[in-house]
Structures are given as C-alpha cells and as structure tokens.
Amino acid sequence: MAYSVSSGSGPLLNLKLSEKRFRFHRFNNEKTQLLFFNTTKSYPTTHFSATFHTCFNSNYAVSSSLKGARLGFTAKAGAQEGYSSGEEAESLVDEANYQEEFSWFSVILPFLFPALGGLLFGYDIGATSGATISLQSPELSGTDWFNFGAVQLGLVVSGSLYGALLGSSLVYPIADFLGRRRELIIAALLYLLGGLITANAPGLSVLLVGRLLYGLGIGLAMHGAPLYIAETCPSQIRGTLVSLKELFIVLGILLGYFVGSFQINAVGGWRFMFGLSAPVAVLMLLGMWSLPPSPRWLLLRAVQGKGPVQELKEKAIVALSKLRRRPLGDKVSEKQIEDTLVSLKYAYKDQESEGSFMEVFQGPNLKAFVIGGGLVLFQQITGQPSVLYYAGSILQTAGFSAASDATRVSVVIGLFKLLMTWIAVLKVDNLGRRPLLIGGVSGIAVSLFLLSAYYKFLGGYPLVAVAALLLYVGCYQISFGPISWLMVSEIFPIRTRGRGISLAVLTNFGSNAVVTFAFSPLKELLGAENLFLLFGAIALLSLIFVVVYVPETKGMSLEDIESKILNK
CATH class of the missing domain: 1.20.1250.20 (MFS general substrate transporter like domains)
Structure with missing residues (x-):
C-alpha cells in the first residue's frame, strides 16, 4: 500500500505499508535511505539528523488512527533497538536500491x-x-x-x-x-x-x-x-x-x-x-x-478475476523463469511475481476488474x-x-x-x-x-x-x-x-x-x-x-x-x- 507523504515544500518521503512494516524512502542526491518500523511494537527513541512533520495522503482506505495522522520523528543513521540491523539491514538497503539482475x-x-x-x-x-x-x-x-x-x-x-x-x-x-x-x-x-x-x-x-x-x-x-x-x-x-x-x-x-x-x-x-x-x-x-506468455498479463488476468489466481500465479512464475533463463522453482522469480501481484492488487483495489x-x-x-x-x-x-x-x-x-x-x-x-x-x-x-x-x-x-x-x-x-x-x-x-x-x-x-x-x-x-x-x-x-x-x-x-x-x-x-x- 503506497502513500504520498509531503510537506509544504513538496514530496519528502514515499511511504509504503507492507503487512506489518512501514517502509520509508528518503531521496537525497539519488541515494535512498531506509528505516523500517515494526507496527506491532512501540516505537523506541530514535535520532535522525533532521526532523520531518508530514501528513499521510492516501487514496486507500486506512484505519482512522492512521488516516490524516501527523507523524513527527528525529533520527540519525545507525541501527537502533527494535529496528532491522546487521545482515537484515543490508538486505533492506539492497531492496531499496533494487534493480533486477539479468543477463x-x-x-x-x-x-x-x-x-x-x-x-x-x-x-x-x-x-x-x-x-x-x-x-x-x-x-x-x-x-x-x-x-x-x-x-x-x-x-x-x-x-x-x-x-x-x-x-x-x-x-x-x-x-x-x-x-x-x-x-x-x-x-x-x-x-x-x-x-x-x-x-x-x-x-x-x-x-x-x-x-x-x-x-x-x-x-x-x-x-x-x-x-x-x-x-x-x-x-x-x-x-x-x-x-x-x-x-x-x-x-x-x-x-x-x-x-x-x-x-x-x-x-x-x-x-x-x-x-x-x-x-x-x-x-x-x-x-x-x-x-x-507475458507474466504480467497472466497476473492481470488473475487480478481481474479472469481465471484461478493460484493457477495463473504459477503460470506467471514459470513464464518469468523461462524468460530469465532461471530454473523452475527459482525463488527470485517467485518473489518478483509475488511482489508484482501485490502491486497489481492494490492498483485494482476498489475498482472494477477491467x-x-x-x-x-x-x-x-x-x-x-x-x-x-x-x-x-x-x-x-x-x-x-x-x-x-x-x-x-x-x-x-x-x-x-x-x-x-x-x-x-x-x-x-x-x-x-x-x-x-x-x-x-x-x-x-x-x-x-x-x-x-x-x-x-x-x-x-x-x-x-x-x-x-x-x-x-x-x-x-x-x-x-x-x-x-x-x-x-x-x-x-x-x-x-x-x-x-x-x-x-x-x-x-x-x-x-x-x-x-x-x-x-x-x-x-x-x-x-x-x-x-x-x-x-x-x-x-x-x-x-x-x-x-x-x-x-x-x-x-x-x-x-x-x-x-x-x-x-x-x-x-x-x-x-x-x-x-x-x-x-
């Protein structure tokens, strides 16, 4: 679920809500900094180099506790208790700067x-x-x-x-x-x-x-x-x-x-x-x-209710693996298809199928x-x-x-x-x-x-x-x-x-x-x-x-x- 987060000076952050995590992307000199918050825990004290006061603006239905809420925080780069760190933090940074590897x-x-x-x-x-x-x-x-x-x-x-x-x-x-x-x-x-x-x-x-x-x-x-x-x-x-x-x-x-x-x-x-x-x-x-077939077209068919979702999803994984010359059952293809399916579902949320x-x-x-x-x-x-x-x-x-x-x-x-x-x-x-x-x-x-x-x-x-x-x-x-x-x-x-x-x-x-x-x-x-x-x-x-x-x-x-x- 994507939110546009802005202040009076224009967009500062892109906020994505995925399952139980908030993902923050701050764009500065084309470099992306990430911070993940676990929504099931109380937020620990954090230290950022700058303070932002932003408002959520969303086209999606969200809980009343989030919709229109003001968010203020300060933080400084570095791992804190309750946050992803170590190898997990590195993987999150990789994800932020992710570009698909291909030959x-x-x-x-x-x-x-x-x-x-x-x-x-x-x-x-x-x-x-x-x-x-x-x-x-x-x-x-x-x-x-x-x-x-x-x-x-x-x-x-x-x-x-x-x-x-x-x-x-x-x-x-x-x-x-x-x-x-x-x-x-x-x-x-x-x-x-x-x-x-x-x-x-x-x-x-x-x-x-x-x-x-x-x-x-x-x-x-x-x-x-x-x-x-x-x-x-x-x-x-x-x-x-x-x-x-x-x-x-x-x-x-x-x-x-x-x-x-x-x-x-x-x-x-x-x-x-x-x-x-x-x-x-x-x-x-x-x-x-x-x-x-185009994996994306198969997923669109699934989202539009034109066929069994699981069957079309599996066909999309096979199609992407074949296109990228990966072995069947490849985890990278499975993750890409899953991410694309989630993205398309949100894009079609509260809309007619076609x-x-x-x-x-x-x-x-x-x-x-x-x-x-x-x-x-x-x-x-x-x-x-x-x-x-x-x-x-x-x-x-x-x-x-x-x-x-x-x-x-x-x-x-x-x-x-x-x-x-x-x-x-x-x-x-x-x-x-x-x-x-x-x-x-x-x-x-x-x-x-x-x-x-x-x-x-x-x-x-x-x-x-x-x-x-x-x-x-x-x-x-x-x-x-x-x-x-x-x-x-x-x-x-x-x-x-x-x-x-x-x-x-x-x-x-x-x-x-x-x-x-x-x-x-x-x-x-x-x-x-x-x-x-x-x-x-x-x-x-x-x-x-x-x-x-x-x-x-x-x-x-x-x-x-x-x-x-x-x-x-």
Missing part, C-alpha cells in the same frame, strides 16, 4: 521476436517505395495493368495501412483476452499470408487483398509488440528496448530500400520486393510460438489518451508516411530521374534514419522523453518548410531536397519515431492499458492511412510546395502540444507513471 542474453529473444513485427512493418514502407516505381513502369511492371491513376496508386500504397486500421479495430475488444503472445502469433500468420498473396497477385484487386491482409498483421503486431516487450523486460531497460523496436522498424525500412534498389530494374521486381517478407514472418511465427470503452474517455484516463493518442496522431499528420512511402517519387521529382538513382538515395536516407534511431535509443533513458521530443519536432518543422521552399524557390538545387529529407528523418527518429510508441506503452493506467493502447494504435494507423492515401491527390491539387507548407504548420502545432501536455516519464515504473497521471 542480456536472457532478454534478446523476448525482445527480438516481437520486434520482428516492427521490422516487417518497416519493410513494407521501404519496399512499397520501390514497388510503386516498378508497378507503374510499362517496362518493369511485367503486367498489363500498370497504368495507375492517383487514387489507384494511393490505394496500393495505403492498402496495408487500411488493413492495420481494421486490425486495430478488431483487436480492440479482444486484446486482453488474446494476450500479447497469441496476438503476435496471429500477426505473424497474417504477415505471411498477406506477403505471399501480394507477391503472386494476378491483378490489382488481388494485390489489394494481399495488402489488406498484410496490414491486419501490422495492426496486431504494433499493438502487441510494445506491450509484450514492456511487460517482459527488466524495468531499468524498458525505455531502451521499446525504443529498439523502433530501430527494428527502421531496419525494416532500410531493408526494403535495399531490396528495392537491387530489384528496381528487374521485370516484375515488385513481386520479389513484397514476397521477401514471407521468410521473416515465418521466423517471427516460430519465435513467438517458443516464447511464454476498464470499459467509455472509461478511456473519462477523467484521468482521458488525460492518458490525449497524451498517447496525441503523440501518435501528430506522428502521422506531420507528413511522416508521405516522406517515407513516397521517398522514391519525391527524389525523382527532385532531379534523380532514374529509378535506380532515386532508390539508391533512398538507401542513404534509410542509413541516416538508422543512425539517428540508434542515437535516440542510447539517449532516451539518459536525456529523457521531453527534451528529445521538443528538439526533434522543432527540426521536423524546419525540414518541412525547407522542402516547401525547395519546390517553390530552389528547384535548381536537388541537394536541398536531399538535405531536407535527411533532416526530416533524422529529427523524426530522435522524437516521434521511438518516443511516441514508448510513451504509448507506458502512459496508460493499468486498468485501461489494453483498451487505451488499442485506441492509440487505431488513431495512429487511421491517420497514417488517410495521409498516405491523400498525399498523391493533394499534391496534384495543392502543389508540392503548399502541401509541405501545410505539414510544416501542423508540425509547429505538434510542438506546442508536446511542450504543454507531454510529461517526463524517464526512470519511472509503470505503477509510478499511473500514480502520476491518476493523482496529479
């Missing part, structure tokens, strides 16, 4: 196989950039249905995104029932089926069906992957690993650009571009089949959705899908008229995107979320205005377009790219997390599909210079949103983040 080898596979869902999403972006050039070429398409209009081209490019939108809608009511593992297994099957159908399509209608099925896989994977990674990895590297999933999306984009650059001059090369996703989907399928759809739009849950949903919305409507899906076409209009030249410059952009993503991964848990978002979104706005200026004033300098694209993808990859999904995976309260993330993914793919589909017709209607000017104005609006609404979550546990949102 990097034990977290690789539980991260890698879900992250392949992101890689396949990115691959579709990169491959589509080259495939659209191949499909529209009378010489290279290998078909007699290559002559696409703007609307048909928009459907081909955005078809997978409409599938992702549909997948997000379908998974919304069943995500918590399926669980993260089964959701990712189904996603892998859809990736496999969609990739094979698209690659072997005899006509436009079948190609669109394949794109739709592939997109269904994207919708499920982009919902399940960040959840599985966030719930199975050690908390001290959660930000790094969830951000690394974005790195895998970028790796997929780069792989798609590479494949496109080698196949762009081959007749029917677009079939190979789309079909290469199939073997990766098989690897993801086999990998997720071999992994256990948040409803409407609850996401009420009170503090709405605040979480505004933050998470707002980030993924601005991630798309600042033009990101247009820049990536149409990179080859943009470069062709910027002076790189040969298809091979345009795709090779796309590879350079992809490499730069990868580099900037790696920088973001390394810095997200050091610099924090807000500084990277503010700096990155500012750069996005500048790059979009520069693209607009290129099309209006600087048409004779194609390197300006390349520089603007590099600036865009670089700033995107240290801001909206990794951090939006990281915030989505951690910002929602436990009770509405599954539903909230489903809605955020739905928002993301809905806006992505609209922007991607509308880019080609809007470019014809407004002209490229005015379209990128519009995207730049939206980027400025998104910067204001980040500054005003997005909190810093660096170094906070999921429970701490929830407490901050619910109680602020």
Whole structure:
C-alpha cells in the first residue's frame, strides 16, 4: 500500500505499508535511505539528523488512527533497538536500491521476436517505395495493368495501412483476452499470408487483398509488440528496448530500400520486393510460438478475476523463469511475481476488474489518451508516411530521374534514419522523453518548410531536397519515431492499458492511412510546395502540444507513471 507523504515544500518521503512494516524512502542526491518500523511494537527513541512533520495522503482506505495522522520523528543513521540491523539491514538497503539482475542474453529473444513485427512493418514502407516505381513502369511492371491513376496508386500504397486500421479495430475488444503472445502469433500468420498473396497477385484487386491482409498483421503486431516487450523486460531497460523496436522498424525500412534498389530494374521486381517478407514472418511465427506468455498479463488476468489466481500465479512464475533463463522453482522469480501481484492488487483495489470503452474517455484516463493518442496522431499528420512511402517519387521529382538513382538515395536516407534511431535509443533513458521530443519536432518543422521552399524557390538545387529529407528523418527518429510508441506503452493506467493502447494504435494507423492515401491527390491539387507548407504548420502545432501536455516519464515504473497521471 503506497502513500504520498509531503510537506509544504513538496514530496519528502514515499511511504509504503507492507503487512506489518512501514517502509520509508528518503531521496537525497539519488541515494535512498531506509528505516523500517515494526507496527506491532512501540516505537523506541530514535535520532535522525533532521526532523520531518508530514501528513499521510492516501487514496486507500486506512484505519482512522492512521488516516490524516501527523507523524513527527528525529533520527540519525545507525541501527537502533527494535529496528532491522546487521545482515537484515543490508538486505533492506539492497531492496531499496533494487534493480533486477539479468543477463542480456536472457532478454534478446523476448525482445527480438516481437520486434520482428516492427521490422516487417518497416519493410513494407521501404519496399512499397520501390514497388510503386516498378508497378507503374510499362517496362518493369511485367503486367498489363500498370497504368495507375492517383487514387489507384494511393490505394496500393495505403492498402496495408487500411488493413492495420481494421486490425486495430478488431483487436480492440479482444486484446486482453488474446494476450500479447497469441496476438503476435496471429500477426505473424497474417504477415505471411498477406506477403505471399501480394507477391503472386494476378491483378490489382488481388494485390489489394494481399495488402489488406498484410496490414491486419501490422495492426496486431504494433499493438502487441510494445506491450509484450514492456511487460517482459527488466524495468531499468524498458525505455531502451521499446525504443529498439523502433530501430527494428527502421531496419525494416532500410531493408526494403535495399531490396528495392537491387530489384528496381528487374521485370516484375515488385513481386520479389513484397514476397521477401514471407521468410521473416515465418521466423517471427516460430519465435513467438517458443516464447511464454507475458507474466504480467497472466497476473492481470488473475487480478481481474479472469481465471484461478493460484493457477495463473504459477503460470506467471514459470513464464518469468523461462524468460530469465532461471530454473523452475527459482525463488527470485517467485518473489518478483509475488511482489508484482501485490502491486497489481492494490492498483485494482476498489475498482472494477477491467476498464470499459467509455472509461478511456473519462477523467484521468482521458488525460492518458490525449497524451498517447496525441503523440501518435501528430506522428502521422506531420507528413511522416508521405516522406517515407513516397521517398522514391519525391527524389525523382527532385532531379534523380532514374529509378535506380532515386532508390539508391533512398538507401542513404534509410542509413541516416538508422543512425539517428540508434542515437535516440542510447539517449532516451539518459536525456529523457521531453527534451528529445521538443528538439526533434522543432527540426521536423524546419525540414518541412525547407522542402516547401525547395519546390517553390530552389528547384535548381536537388541537394536541398536531399538535405531536407535527411533532416526530416533524422529529427523524426530522435522524437516521434521511438518516443511516441514508448510513451504509448507506458502512459496508460493499468486498468485501461489494453483498451487505451488499442485506441492509440487505431488513431495512429487511421491517420497514417488517410495521409498516405491523400498525399498523391493533394499534391496534384495543392502543389508540392503548399502541401509541405501545410505539414510544416501542423508540425509547429505538434510542438506546442508536446511542450504543454507531454510529461517526463524517464526512470519511472509503470505503477509510478499511473500514480502520476491518476493523482496529479
């Protein structure tokens, strides 16, 4: 049971009541001092170096003798009679500074196989950039249905995104029932089926069906992957690993650009571009089949009354032991599961077992959705899908008229995107979320205005377009790219997390599909210079949103983040 203890100058202590003990944490220069009181004994005289007078503030029902009570004490470091001392005191200090011990080898596979869902999403972006050039070429398409209009081209490019939108809608009511593992297994099957159908399509209608099925896989994977990674990895590297999933999306984009650059001059090369996703989907399928369910999801099922508590608890212990490569019956895993179960029970105390759809739009849950949903919305409507899906076409209009030249410059952009993503991964848990978002979104706005200026004033300098694209993808990859999904995976309260993330993914793919589909017709209607000017104005609006609404979550546990949102 957690209490926020504060004085007029702000929070001084975090007080946790666990069975018969009060646990005091005092934070000073990032070092934690602990004192345990046994509630069954009278308190002995103590000597602290400073005196604190605090009040309990709690959202939990407590006895009248504690609620609102004033607590005053003085103490000095050192063991006293009636307090834990010696080896026990050392263990308590260890607990205060506790960070889960793990081997990097034990977290690789539980991260890698879900992250392949992101890689396949990115691959579709990169491959589509080259495939659209191949499909529209009378010489290279290998078909007699290559002559696409703007609307048909928009459907081909955005078809997978409409599938992702549909997948997000379908998974919304069943995500918590399926669980993260089964959701990712189904996603892998859809990736496999969609990739094979698209690659072997005899006509436009079948190609669109394949794109739709592939997109269904994207919708499920982009919902399940960040959840599985966030719930199975050690908390001290959660930000790094969830951000690394974005790195895998970028790796997929780069792989798609590479494949496109080698196949762009081959007749029917677009079939190979789309079909290469199939073997990766098989690897993801086999990998997720071999992994256990998320231990946290199992415990959530127990707390929500969706199954026998003891049975689900035992399954969670087995799952955590398997994830951390510990022997069955390992005491460390048992203790971690027990602690997490207690924490979740308190989080769900006096609450319904599961948040409803409407609850996401009420009170503090709405605040979480505004933050998470707002980030993924601005991630798309600042033009990101247009820049990536149409990179080859943009470069062709910027002076790189040969298809091979345009795709090779796309590879350079992809490499730069990868580099900037790696920088973001390394810095997200050091610099924090807000500084990277503010700096990155500012750069996005500048790059979009520069693209607009290129099309209006600087048409004779194609390197300006390349520089603007590099600036865009670089700033995107240290801001909206990794951090939006990281915030989505951690910002929602436990009770509405599954539903909230489903809605955020739905928002993301809905806006992505609209922007991607509308880019080609809007470019014809407004002209490229005015379209990128519009995207730049939206980027400025998104910067204001980040500054005003997005909190810093660096170094906070999921429970701490929830407490901050619910109680602020």
